Structures are given as structure tokens and as C-alpha cells.
Amino acid sequence: MELLRAVKTAPVGQTIAVLSSDPGSAKDIPVWVAKAKHEYLGAFPEDGYTRFVIRKSH
Amino acid sequence: MADTDRMAIILFSGTVDKLMAASILASGGVAMGLEVDLFLTNWGLMAFQRDAWKTNTKISKEYEEYAPAMMTAMQQMNVPSWMDNLVQAKELGDLNVIACGMTMELFGIDQSQLEDIVDDVAGVAGFIGEAQDAKITLFI
Numbered sequence: 561m562e563l564l565r566a567v568k569t570a571p572v573g574q575t576i577a578v579l580s581s582d583p584g585s586a587k588d589i590p591v592w593v594a595k596a597k598h599e600y601l602g603a604f605p606e607d608g609y610t611r612f613v614i615r616k617s618h
Numbered sequence: 619m620a621d622t623d624r625m626a627i628i629l630f631s632g633t634v635d636k637l638m639a640a641s642i643l644a645s646g647g648v649a650m651g652l653e654v655d656l657f658l659t660n661w662g663l664m665a666f667q668r669d670a671w672k673t674n675t676k677i678s679k680e681y682e683e684y685a686p687a688m689m690t691a692m693q694q695m696n697v698p699s700w701m702d703n704l705v706q707a708k709e710l711g712d713l714n715v716i717a718c719g720m721t722m723e724l725f726g727i728d729q730s731q732l733e734d735i736v737d738d739v740a741g742v743a744g745f746i747g748e749a750q751d752a753k754i755t756l757f758i
Contacts, residue, residue: 592649595650
């Protein structure tokens with residue numbers, strides 16, 4: 561939901577990173593990004609969490 | 619959003635574990651671009667009496683030994699309450715919260731005694747009319 565809010569308020573073309581420690585996010589975020597027709601730039605594991613990066617495309 | 623896909627949830631239960639599941643599924647549905655109809659009946663409706671959610675710590679009887687641990691973990695992890703999830707879902711998308719008219723009559727509740735998130739009162743027929751096109755239907 562925080563991702564949704566961030567995407568809603570960001571300008572088109574902006575990249576947004578979500579930090580999540582929820583193991584479900586690895587599946588949920590790409591599915592949502594595809595559904596919402598944004599661009600998924602990848603998941604980057606960090607210490608204890610993962611950084612998911614997307615670009616708002618419309 | 620006339621041709622938006624729909625999801626219908628019948629919320630019968632009033633325990634926090636199931637309210638939490640319903641709220642997460644509802645907000646997930648909204649996040650995925652669905653129009654979500656949440657129909658509150660029986661104990662599900664009772665849980666939406668004004669301010670009741672603030673003091674509701676009930677969990678399903680068969681798992682009640684987990685209640686204290688679950689409540690503590692949710693507090694420690696700062697998990698938003700099920701009501702917060704629903705309020706947020708409504709802000710971000712299309713969530714309709716409908717109270718069951720028959721339950722309200724049975725328990726002598728009117729809409730002013732329910733949380734503001736409740737949009738409308740309907741019977742089963744009214745709900746089915748709204749939800750018959752739903753691609754996903756859940757009974758919780």
C-alpha cells in the first residue's frame with residue numbers, strides 16, 4: 561500500500577525504491593507492477609531486506 | 619470505472635485474525651485494480667460497530683492460545699490494524715463496504731452506530747446484484 565501511495569504521488573518517469581523484509585514481496589511487487597503497467601527494474605537483496613526498484617511509466 | 623473487475627468478500631466473522639485476513643485481501647484486491655465489495659454480516663457486522671475495533675482482541679476459538687502472542691507481535695512490528703488497512707484501501711481505490719440489513723434488524727443496530735467506513739445497507743439480493751459479476755468471491 562505504501563508503494564501504491566508513492567507511485568500515485570510521484571511524477572511519471574521517476575524511479576521508486578521499496579524496502580521490504582516481507583518474503584511475499586518478491587512475488588507481489590512484480591505482479592502488481594505488471595498489472596499497473598509500470599516498469600520493474602529489479603530486486604536487490606540487502607542485509608535483512610530487499611530493495612525493489614520500479615519506474616513509474618504513466 | 620464501469621468495466622472494472624470485481625471481488626466480493628462476505629465477512630461473517632468478527633475475530634481479529636479473520637478481520638485481518640479480510641482487510642488484507644480487500645486492500646490487495648484494491649491494489650490490483652479491482653473494485654471490491656465487502657459485505658458485513660453477523661459477527662463481521664458487529665465488529666464494525668463504532669469504536670468496537672479499538673478494543674476487539676478476540677481471535678478464532680480454535681486458536682485462542684495464540685491470541686496474546688499474536689497481539690504482542692502485531693504491536694511490536696507496528697502492524698496496521700485491520701481497520702487501518704480498510705481505511706487505506708478506501709483512500710487508494712474502490713472499496714464498497716455494505717452492511718447486512720437483516721443482521722442490523724436482528725441486533726437492533728442502525729447505520730449511525732456503525733463506523734463511517736460503512737457505505738450502505740443492503741440485503742442479500744442487493745449484495746448479489748452488486749457482486750454477481752465478481753471474478754473472486756470469498757467467505758470469511
